[in-house]
Amino acid sequence: MAAKNKEKLKFSAETGKVLQLMIHSLYTNRDIFLRELISNASDACDKLRYEALTNPDLAKDSSDFAVTIIADKDKRTLTVSDNGIGMNREELIENLGTIAKSGTQEFLGRLTGDGTKDTSLIGQFGVGFYSSFMAADKVTVVSTRAGSDESWQWESDGTGEFSVAPAEKSPRGTAITLHLKSGEDQYLDTFRLRHIVTTYSDHISFPIKVGSAEGEPEAVNTASAVWMRSKADVTPEQYKEFYHHVAHAPDEPWLVLHNKAEGKLEYMALLFIPSQKPFDLFHPDRKRRVKLYVRRVFITEENAELVPAYMRFLRGVVDSEDLPLNISRETLQHNPMMTKIRDALVKKVLAELKKKTESDEEGYRIFWANFGAVLKEGLCEAATPREQILEVCRFYSTHGTGTTSLDAYISRMKPEQEHIYYLTGDRLDALRGSPQLEGFAAKGIEVLLLADHVDDFWVSVVTQYKGRNFKSVTRADINLGEKKSETKTKPDDNITALAGRMKEILGDHVKDVRATSKLTSSAVCLAVDEGAMDVRLERFLVEQKQIAAASAKILEINSDHPIIRSLVTRLSNTEIPLSVSSPVNGENKEKAPPLARGFRGESSSNDIEDAVWLLFDQARIALGETIADPAAFTRRLQRFVEKGLTI
Numbered sequence: 001m002a003a004k005n006k007e008k009l010k011f012s013a014e015t016g017k018v019l020q021l022m023i024h025s026l027y028t029n030r031d032i033f034l035r036e037l038i039s040n041a042s043d044a045c046d047k048l049r050y051e052a053l054t055n056p057d058l059a060k061d062s063s064d065f066a067v068t069i070i071a072d073k074d075k076r077t078l079t080v081s082d083n084g085i086g087m088n089r090e091e092l093i094e095n096l097g098t099i100a101k102s103g104t105q106e107f108l109g110r111l112t113g114d115g116t117k118d119t120s121l122i123g124q125f126g127v128g129f130y131s132s133f134m135a136a137d138k139v140t141v142v143s144t145r146a147g148s149d150e151s152w153q154w155e156s157d158g159t160g161e162f163s164v165a166p167a168e169k170s171p172r173g174t175a176i177t178l179h180l181k182s183g184e185d186q187y188l189d190t191f192r193l194r195h196i197v198t199t200y201s202d203h204i205s206f207p208i209k210v211g212s213a214e215g216e217p218e219a220v221n222t223a224s225a226v227w228m229r230s231k232a233d234v235t236p237e238q239y240k241e242f243y244h245h246v247a248h249a250p251d252e253p254w255l256v257l258h259n260k261a262e263g264k265l266e267y268m269a270l271l272f273i274p275s276q277k278p279f280d281l282f283h284p285d286r287k288r289r290v291k292l293y294v295r296r297v298f299i300t301e302e303n304a305e306l307v308p309a310y311m312r313f314l315r316g317v318v319d320s321e322d323l324p325l326n327i328s329r330e331t332l333q334h335n336p337m338m339t340k341i342r343d344a345l346v347k348k349v350l351a352e353l354k355k356k357t358e359s360d361e362e363g364y365r366i367f368w369a370n371f372g373a374v375l376k377e378g379l380c381e382a383a384t385p386r387e388q389i390l391e392v393c394r395f396y397s398t399h400g401t402g403t404t405s406l407d408a409y410i411s412r413m414k415p416e417q418e419h420i421y422y423l424t425g426d427r428l429d430a431l432r433g434s435p436q437l438e439g440f441a442a443k444g445i446e447v448l449l450l451a452d453h454v455d456d457f458w459v460s461v462v463t464q465y466k467g468r469n470f471k472s473v474t475r476a477d478i479n480l481g482e483k484k485s486e487t488k489t490k491p492d493d494n495i496t497a498l499a500g501r502m503k504e505i506l507g508d509h510v511k512d513v514r515a516t517s518k519l520t521s522s523a524v525c526l527a528v529d530e531g532a533m534d535v536r537l538e539r540f541l542v543e544q545k546q547i548a549a550a551s552a553k554i555l556e557i558n559s560d561h562p563i564i565r566s567l568v569t570r571l572s573n574t575e576i577p578l579s580v581s582s583p584v585n586g587e588n589k590e591k592a593p594p595l596a597r598g599f600r601g602e603s604s605s606n607d608i609e610d611a612v613w614l615l616f617d618q619a620r621i622a623l624g625e626t627i628a629d630p631a632a633f634t635r636r637l638q639r640f641v642e643k644g645l646t647i
């Protein structure tokens, strides 16, 4: 019968590459194929147990789930079987051959050529099944989907093709038979097999039985859910193995949070924070990866309510005693119990992070580098414990090269300083050189430097921390106190006149031109009014086409700066009145009658205009904006350079 309807199919291109690698390149730590097959078998049992909640008939032949491993020395085969959900013909084809999984490409991209490292990536990217080809030169899968009376056989030697054919009716579930490569007899040794199972799969909550072709196989694991055990009964090694299993991750967990909630809300939580950044952390779907169980029955992994998106770095299991077992994945979203569990978990995690900030500074630094940008997303959402999140946030600042907490920032604030100052931007090094910081540096006032994308958003939502307001240094109303120019007898009329002239020249391109105390070595910078939209947020919205165009900014000028002073002098020497009619960057002034241009030492209105436009464009560049008319900018700059060189 097997020969009838036998179909040959090609592996997807990416799967083909993965297989080649398994067969030809990965030799180290081949034992892990067993971990992957057991992990799949355990998932299959979980899936059936869940489906049987609403359709008990599916598991009617047996609800004692188990994974069985049989080594047959005569045939030189190793078979891993389970009585889980099973696969029908289409599922065999898709899951084990043709479907292009998002992880496969990623996996191939991450390969380093270092066998040990590459092997550790296998489970992470959902290519676990193919690891059986590290030890086998042929793999046969026979599967019967729960509830179906057909069995199907999948077979391949891993080189380009696989076959699918109907098979003799077999019991529910999946049996995967590895025809071992020569030299791989170690996997026929039951003693060795038991050892591997205890090392890698002791945490599996279904019995794993190991045996040979003759005699009854025996269970080797404790088969109790790790998260239900008391902390004292779980070794760090077992936590780690369980983490590898639930998280599909090769690294060590940085934080293990094992906790039992009793009282109104009863649940067990075993959560982990990875020590390395998972590859899909910033994928647009922002998947959460904490598994929900109800009284030991696996319900779902993809549940938006269990942990918030800004804690999507969490891995692990939450097992509720209160939720109804027959709950469907869809109605879970609206269950008030879920919200309560989530709020409790969030509080717990933040409290634990707070402790870590003190007990493990170096570890926390790495955690923050990996996941800080994710956690900060929580600041943007409504109804989150903002103050607790801010407490564990770390920011770069003008104080030193490392990061600081807000509490440490506050402790360094000047007596007369009211606000927590910050500057947002794309890159830390660019921020450090920003002209906006000059006045603050001169006064010894620390400024937070925010270079994560998410920073642009939370700063527009979060107004204060522990009674101190956050204030961007790009705001126009910042007064850094007395400056030399202001101690002069009276306000400088000349500066006011220059500001007026500059506003005339720049027209609608600026909202206003004003003197500022923020600058020391730069002549100008751009700012926005209090209450106006943050510069970078606005730029983002323009890019996203959510708003049509950026608003005009305020050009702030440094009245002490030599360029500004000489503009003042030139302006007072210029008799020729300016006719300001220029629509485009004043560039049509070029066609105006030649004025006193070229006579150095004499004032020229064109020189002033050129200088004003150059200053404005330079301020835009410093803010990371593009200049409106690059050609005009280049011509002006060239004229100035020419003059400078021909003195």
Ligand code: ADP
Pocket (backbone or CB within 6 Å): 036, 040, 041, 044, 082, 084, 085, 086, 087, 095, 096, 123, 125, 126, 127, 128, 129, 130, 174
């Ligand atoms: P992953 O487990 O990360 O999805 P694998 O390569 O290990 O990737 O497995 C691919 C898919 O094949 C699984 O997602 C599952 O749908 C299916 N599969 C593998 N083994 C079994 C099994 N024993 N029973 C049922 N389905 C299985």
Ligand code: MG
Pocket (backbone or CB within 6 Å): 036, 039, 040, 126, 128, 129
């Ligand atoms: Mg798997």
